[in-house]
Amino acid sequence: MKTAFQPIRPVTQASSAKATPDLFAMTADLPVQVGSASTESLDNHQTRELVTLDTTEFGPRTEVMIGDVKERSRMLEERYADRKRSILVIGLSVHSCPVEVREKLAVPEAEWTQAIDELSSYPHIEEASILSTCNRLEVYVSALSWHMATLEIIDWMSQKSGMTHALLRKHLFVLQNEDASMHLFRVASGLDSLVLGEGQILSQVKHVMKMGQAIDQFGRQLTALFKQAIVAGKRVRTQTGIGAGSVSISSAAVELAEKKSNLFRLKDANMCIVGAGKMAKLLIKHLNSKGCSSIHMVNRSEERVKNLQKDFPDVTLTYHSLDEVARCIEHADIIFTCTASKVPLINKSTIGSLPSADKGKLFVDISVPRNVAPCVGQLTTVVVYNVDDLQEIVAGNKEERSRKAFEAENIIKEELKNFEAWQDSLQTVPTIKKLRAYAETIRMSEFEKCLGKVGNDLSIKDKKAIEELSRSIVNKLLHGPMVHLRGDGPSSSCRDEILENMHAVERMFDLNSESLSMGRRVDARTGQAR
Incomplete structure (x- = not known):
């Protein structure tokens, strides 16, 4: 028998009354009261045949065999069986909550395996997977009971983030079976992204799939689901052209900096990038296209910066350690941050110690959790933007992509049928x-x-x-x-x-x-x- 990560709090009628309607009204299948007897938990497939009824017809506490109770139990078991081994996704995204909430639930790649172990230790979760990016956290599971698994996932999220169940429910979405599969296919195709049609999310879904191959809890159901999602994502990109000339988070960040900067041209600005991963690589690419030929790079590892230099021989990348971040900021006009740090790397004390500048510094923080502490935005000498501020940039090119997204939906429906046919074959x-x-x-x-x-x-x-x-x-x-x-x-x-x-x-x-x-x-x- 599984031992849960930590036991969830029991659900009571009082707590269920406060649940979000429809999606979180999940107490219908809890033990049903019949007279003074109850149907035992259906998860154990045990029911009582002897029922004590407090009625005037039989007299107080008369024990009788009641066929109706057996029939009711049978119906409940059938209803429970219909919900067995559901595919379930619970998550939040840039569409449902601000970055302040998302950063509390972000799961770094190094912790994916631990998170999957914790989730799959719950009694109603057979398989589990995590999709965590700067714009979303989504938990995909194969569940023995979707309503109990939902409670268990929310409990895990609550323990991880320190947020109450009630607060989480304000931001979470819950999708089951066909809707859950359709959602992942849309995500992999870039249709649910902040930047409609962006291609980076497909790479992230592929990476989740690759990581899952080494984890037992990423089982047959989720493996098939993610494989089909990748097929759908590839078809959408190649057959609709939705990603042609599309902006990514990084390119949108560069456009935002260009729009908000006091400088006439970006190539005249002193640039600094904190981080040297995939997002930094895309930032360099788009800054280079704007004419920037010199960028200061702040990172823990110099090796990564050297590798980036090989990719961009036309751009001079100057390496600085994290200890030198304050000095780099002092000489920079525009600072991009894109690391996986769990804690802010730049705070008030970092900026407050700098000499006054003639023009305000511009921070564009595309990290989740944020690399720039929220309090930095209170300073009058700097302007701070985060990933949620990119919406005004991506809205401009959304109309053309929306037309292509309609065509993409038909492809996704075809791939959903293929996945459902595979599921049906399991029967x-x-x-x-x-x-x-x-x-x-x-x-x-x-x-x-x-x-x-x-x-x-x-x-x-x-x-x-x-x-x-x-x-x-x-x-x-x-x-x-x-x-x-x-x-x-x-x-x-x-x-x-x-x-x-x-x-x-x-x-x-x-x-x-x-x-x-x-x-x-x-x-x-x-x-x-x-």
């Missing part, structure tokens, strides 16, 4: 196993009868050849049924057709019969054949 796995076992039993029975007839006249080589022949015949005979049961033929079968094939096979071969053992069924059929 036939037990039937496939039973059919193979049934065929193998017949094969072994007939093979042994053959050996009994010929006695010891066959060599080991001949016996092996006969056995391989029998296996080959069985495999070829089963190939057609297996293709239709899996729904992976030349033309993808719909869900109803796959299930119809499954039921037909079960009826034809009596695979669900419990009255006869497999051996007796085999003997009966082979005897009739003779």
